[in-house]
Amino acid sequence: MKTTFKVNIQHSRATRNGILSLILVLLSQTRDARASVESAQADEIQKDIPSLCADIDKAYIKRNWGKKSACKGIKWKIGGTSVEGRPLIYFDFGPSTATNTTLIFSMVHADEITPLYLSFSVAEWALENMKKYPNARLVLVPFINPDGFFDTPKTRMNAHGVDCNRNFATKDWDRDALKSWKTKFKSDKRRFPGIKPDSEPETLFQKAMIEKFKPTKILSIHSPLNMIDYDGPDHLPLETFSEEYVKKCLELRNKIKARSSGFFPGSLGNYAGQELGIPTITLELPTALPSKAKEYWQYFQKGIVTVVTYEVPPKSKK
């Protein structure tokens, strides 16, 4: 039974003298110059957050999601800049000392729409409720691909035409990414992995969030495939669970349509789940219909809160 479950889990998956001092002076000047440019850019971008939030609020009004999102009520931090210069925002709720850290990513595919409502609903929930969970920390990255969202029409890809969920430098990228894009996906523009891995600011932003916060688990919100996909790892101490529990999990897995959609070169699940060993769950909302967004938040809220509060058991010592 244990073996069967293991197989299932693996299938369901679900890392410088004279000249010298001159060089040092030059280097430090270059660094100073660069620092002042960066700081000027940071100020510029800082000003852009209100404008980003105003645009998000307009999107809310257009879709009858209410007069405003939770965007303006949060002191977002900036983890990068999109291709078109928009701020890539995140916020960490809960104490930095908390060991149970969940990273939520949303809207890497900007034409999927419903995850936008869900992620800002999570922000609103977190402002009110995270204090109830002193050992939990939530790092929310609600809007990975703003350029694609504000493009007309909206696009899955970023402003370079790259699918940022196929652009992570996974071990199989060089060998497989462009090849499988050409053959398996018949050069579908919507799935273009880029000319080289880690080429896009939106991809590097996600990697930086993982590196900075070292989450114990990741939830990535998409639509409209109506399923839950679990990407690795397979090192949870499964042998500590009873047979009855395992049976119930498998039943639930079928009921909630959890499955493995396979691994794509350069995807988050492949990079974070498989290679870094961080449990990574993809929630695919049933549709991208804006009129359904509120219903999805009602329906999935409890599950999302469970993901945030659940403590991943430590690695088993096999």
Ligand SMILES: [Zn+2]
């Ligand atoms: Zn997607």
